[in-house]
Amino acid sequence: MNWHLGISAVCLAASLASVSSFAGAADVPGVQALYKEHCAACHGETRFGGIGPALLPENLARLRKPEALKVIGEGRVATQMPAFGDKLSADQVQQLADLIYSEVTPAPQWDASEIRSSQVVNADAAKLPDRPGAGLKGADPLNLFIVVETGDNHVSVLDGDKLERLYRFPSRYALHGGPKFSPDGRFVYFASRDGWITKFDIYNLVVVAEIRAGLNTRNAAVSGDGKWVMVANYLPHSLVLLDAKDLSLVKIIPTLNAAGDKTSRVSAVYDAAPRKSFVAALKDVPEAWEISYDPDAEPVAEGLVHDYQYREGHFTPAMFYPRRTMLKDYLDDFFFTQSYHVILGASRSASKGQVIFLDGRKKIADLDLPGMPHLGSGITWQWTDPAGRTRTVMASPNLNEGVITVIDLETYKIIKEIKTLGPGFFLRSHENSRYAFTDSMMSKENKNVLQVIDKQSLEVVGQIRAKPGQTLAHVEFTRDGRYALASLWEDDGAIVVIDAQTLKEVKRIPARKPVGKYNVWNKISRSEGTSH
The missing domain is CATH 2.140.10.20 (C-terminal (heme d1) domain of cytochrome cd1-nitrite reductase)
Known part of the structure; x- marks a missing residue:
């Protein structure tokens, strides 16, 4: 069975099941004909998706319109999206971009x-054994990492002990x-x-x-x-x-x-x-x-x-x-x-x-809370206050300000606001680590820097830097907390392996824009150092 060809055909058929009219940009003469000729075969006549993704404003939030213009004209590397710059005028490209960012009326249903x-x-999957197979090469199945790579829409499976890629498949x-x-x-x-x-x-x-x-x-x-x-x-x-x-x-x-x-x-x-x-x-x-x-x-x-x-x-x-x-x-x-x-x-x-x-x-x-806290990425740990009392605290990064907010989970009062180099998205730690790692990926100047926080002193005690202009974010620990794996969030990026005690880089595993990596044990055990 050609898995992805089969699923795309089903998706395309489903996307043609109901038809809505385009609003706004659809009033421009000829734009619907342009869309039908150049886009519908992959993205569906209703823009609900097919071989390609849905082209609706809600689905394009991470793709700004100037970038969309570039994609229509030049195509997208490592995907099936071709370049249309030699077939369409600049005005036609603009019309198509306006169309896909316009709402569909009436609202689409599914x-x-x-x-x-x-x-x-996959009928064959039901016949497979319920034990780790040869493809895992003897790796601990609870110390595997699942890595989402959006650069070319793939997922990798990493061995958390050998720190090596075991498998990679399209997503x-x-x-x-x-x-x-x-x-x-x-x-x-x-x-x-x-x-x-x-x-x-x-x-x-x-x-x-x-x-x-x-x-x-x-x-x-x-x-x-x-x-x-x-x-x-x-x-x-x-x-x-x-x-x-x-x-x-x-x-x-x-x-x-x-x-x-x-x-x-x-x-x-x-x-x-x-x-x-x-x-x-x-x-x-x-x-x-x-x-x-x-x-x-x-x-x-x-x-x-x-x-x-x-x-x-x-x-x-x-x-x-x-x-x-x-x-x-x-x-x-x-x-x-x-x-x-x-x-x-x-x-x-x-x-x-x-x-x-x-x-x-x-x-x-x-x-x-200050700014725009990202509570869904918060973590907890046991903190001993100056009087010697141990309490559970929660800490959250902030999408709008350079601050980590530490909250006492007994009183729900702020214990400390730890200043960082800029707004960040992720905060991660591990029960066996004295450190928490946070990024500043929402900052233009410091998105290449991870900052390391001592969980007892509540102070920034270290930095890990990528090259200026690059984005370094999203740390996840191995099962035992020995290593912290960070994402070099670039198309020619990598998983950066860091010794969680010395804070020294150990190695890099090449990856195509690895937006996140997830350790099996930490997730299923609901580790206090990662989001649930």
Whole structure:
């Protein structure tokens, strides 16, 4: 079976299933004909995607229009995107760029029939052994790294002991940086920005199944019992529940507010394994949702009035209904405390964060946070204060200011604001390391610098530098915490291996824009040094 050819054909057929009209730029004479002649075969007549990705404003957020003009004219290296500069005038290129950044009206839908028609299952995968295969070359399956490389849309599997690449395979376009693992670490699940969910068998190095769960997807979560995958969508406004075994569609949960008069994009969904539930943040309505997958969950009265379908014998009617926490502010992202009873949330437009007690369904405190904290990338550790008292603290990077905010998780008060060289996206550590690593990748001048923070003194004690102009970010530790692996975020980049004690560079593993790398053990054990 030609896996990617087969899946692309299904995707293209599905993208033609419904037709919407283009708005705005579509009024320019001839632009629809240009799109149909040069773009539709790969990206679908509705712009929902096909062999190429969806061309919708929500999916192009990371591609600024000047860069899009360049891609249309010159093509994109290491992809199937050809150059059209010799076929189109500059004005025609501009018209196409205006078109793909315009909204589709009426709003595009992606319903159950379209989701189901997109599913492809590798029948041979079910026959494979449930133990690590020869392709892993004897590596510890719990000390593997999954590396997302967006430079040419591939994923690498690294041996965390030998610090070598074991395997590399093509991926969907624009994967979300955070793949999720099954509880035993055998399977990894990827979500692409244009809605594709992929299940990959790490033991046997083969794709198990794929399905398109949405048109613009934020992320996916895997349940703590390994049975379910929940997908958070911007478009359509929904949460989509999949059977983790083969990614078949189980249920679509419309993200409708409590009043029933507004729907919302979903900012993020995460698994709360100790609670046997998923927790979701809604971007457009001030509600946080907890959705239980516990067969013994108490019924949700408000949910039972809706005509949601469920499989007889597959789960109970009380499962997979939203339990709402009503808030005064929105949540863009959030952080679980280690107990999973509390989440710390923040809105991109608000100056304060919220402490939400999940059992009580209420906000219990405000967080006085500067700038734009990236709480979803926060970490925790045990810190001993000057009086000798040990307490659990949480620290968060900041997308708008050069600061790491350290918060006491008992009082929810700020202990310290650690100044950095610029706004950053990631903060990482390990239980066996005295250090936390943060980047300044949102800074023009210092995006090539990782800063090292001593977790007891709460001071910056070191720097690791790439060449000026390069981006160095996203640290992940080996299972034992001996090495820290950082991403040289360039098309001709690398995984930079750092000795976590001496802070010296050990080696580099070439990689094509490695946006993130994820250690199996650290993720499935919910290490305090990495995001969950």
